[in-house]
Amino acid sequence: MLKLEEKxxxxxxxxxxxxxxxxxxxxxxxxxxxxxxxxxEFANHFASKGINKILTVEASGIAIATLVGLYMNVPVVFAKxxxxxxxxxxxxxxxxxxFTQAKSxxxxxxxxxxxxxxxxLLIDDFLAKGNAMTALLDIAGQASADxxxxxxxxxxxxxxxxxxxxxxxxxLLSLAVIESMSENEIKFRHN
Amino acid sequence: MLKLEEKxxxxxxxxxxxxxxxxxxxxxxxxxxxxxxxxxEFANHFASKGINKILTVEASGIAIATLVGLYMNVPVVFAKxxxxxxxxxxxxxxxxxxFTQAKSxxxxxxxxxxxxxxxxLLIDDFLAKGNAMTALLDIAGQASADxxxxxxxxxxxxxxxxxxxxxxxxxLLSLAVIESMSENEIKFRHN
Numbered sequence: 001m002l003k004l005e006e007k008x009x010x011x012x013x014x015x016x017x018x019x020x021x022x023x024x025x026x027x028x029x030x031x032x033x034x035x036x037x038x039x040x041e042f043a044n045h046f047a048s049k050g051i052n053k054i055l056t057v058e059a060s061g062i063a064i065a066t067l068v069g070l071y072m073n074v075p076v077v078f079a080k081x082x083x084x085x086x087x088x089x090x091x092x093x094x095x096x097x098x099f100t101q102a103k104s105x106x107x108x109x110x111x112x113x114x115x116x117x118x119x120x121l122l123i124d125d126f127l128a129k130g131n132a133m134t135a136l137l138d139i140a141g142q143a144s145a146d147x148x149x150x151x152x153x154x155x156x157x158x159x160x161x162x163x164x165x166x167x168x169x170x171x172l173l174s175l176a177v178i179e180s181m182s183e184n185e186i187k188f189r190h191n
Numbered sequence: 192m193l194k195l196e197e198k199x200x201x202x203x204x205x206x207x208x209x210x211x212x213x214x215x216x217x218x219x220x221x222x223x224x225x226x227x228x229x230x231x232e233f234a235n236h237f238a239s240k241g242i243n244k245i246l247t248v249e250a251s252g253i254a255i256a257t258l259v260g261l262y263m264n265v266p267v268v269f270a271k272x273x274x275x276x277x278x279x280x281x282x283x284x285x286x287x288x289x290f291t292q293a294k295s296x297x298x299x300x301x302x303x304x305x306x307x308x309x310x311x312l313l314i315d316d317f318l319a320k321g322n323a324m325t326a327l328l329d330i331a332g333q334a335s336a337d338x339x340x341x342x343x344x345x346x347x348x349x350x351x352x353x354x355x356x357x358x359x360x361x362x363l364l365s366l367a368v369i370e371s372m373s374e375n376e377i378k379f380r381h382n
Contacts, residue, residue, distance in 0.1 A: 028271070028300075029301075030268070032257055063267070066221060066223055066253070066254040066257050066258065073223075078219065078221070080250070113219065
């Protein structure tokens with residue numbers, strides 16, 4: 001998505017070798033009008049998939065997932081991050097190591113909100129190694145729900161999570177795919 | 192808001208004396224079409240206030256704040272919950288005790304996202320004792336931003352946070368105000 005690449009190129013800030021700061025529009029301050037444009041891209045791309053529910057992760061997946069839900073006219077469920085060692089037994093759960101926060105979470109979703117009748121679109125703001133997405137896929141699998149697509153705003157391809165999902169034949173749409181980045185340069189992949 | 196009261200009456204579940212479960216539409220699963228109706232109520236009510244930014248708290252405030260931002264055409268900033276004892280010095284922060292989670296958080300907002308030029312609408316899903324809202328007001332005050340209004344989806348009036356804000360002359364709009372509740376009955380306040 002050219003407008004997104006231009007925005008990242010112009011306004012994003014690379015820290016070290018693998019952190020991209022876009023907290024002014026995507027994951028701390030939310031530029032809602034721009035996120036709405038992004039959400040419409042997802043809604044259009046996945047329009048024919050029969051999706052009846054969106055699954056995302058708190059907190060930074062919620063805004064974009066909500067807007068996709070609005071344009072696709074389906075509800076959203078967000079997985080919660082738990083640090084409790086004792087999990088409620090009415091929840092599905094999956095371990096998830098956070099890339100940016102260097103700590104381990106358990107993602108949980110109440111069982112009543114996912115079932116084998118669901119055709120899911122999984123949405124998240126970033127895809128790096130794919131830890132959060134792997135946990136969401138695990139939870140969807142536990143619920144016997146179908147995963148019809150995965151929508152990512154920014155994929156850091158050099159960390160491998162996206163290509164691993166493509167190898168597993170998921171319909172993955174990443175609106176900006178970063179091939180490599182440094183403090184001086186961000187290169188996008190287009191193939 | 193009658194439609195919201197009816198929905199709470201029909202679908203909400205009271206646990207003990209002070210927990211209202213509405214996680215099927217408001218704070219775990221998100222019924223986006225219904226939340227959009229709620230968001231339009233806030234957008235209409237606060238339309239003349241010159242609001243240029245919405246401030247909310249992760250995680251369950253984000254969905255409703257995003258939709259209000261969409262209809263008011265302004266960005267959203269969400270305060271993050273931190274448990275770190277050492278906070279970054281480029282952030283404003285305020286202590287916040289969570290009512291439902293019985294633990295203490297620090298809310299933080301990057302300084303670059305709030306300033307004395309901002310005219311804020313504060314949004315949250317629930318208002319009980321008002322701890323989260325007090326922390327947001329504290330942060331807005333640190334930034335010298337004006338608070339033009341406060342929008343709450345469900346206020347539990349019997350816990351006092353709402354009336355304390357009204358006493359301080361804030362323009363508080365709570366779309367459903369629960370006067371009292373038990374497992375058998377939920378009573379709303381309309382005056």
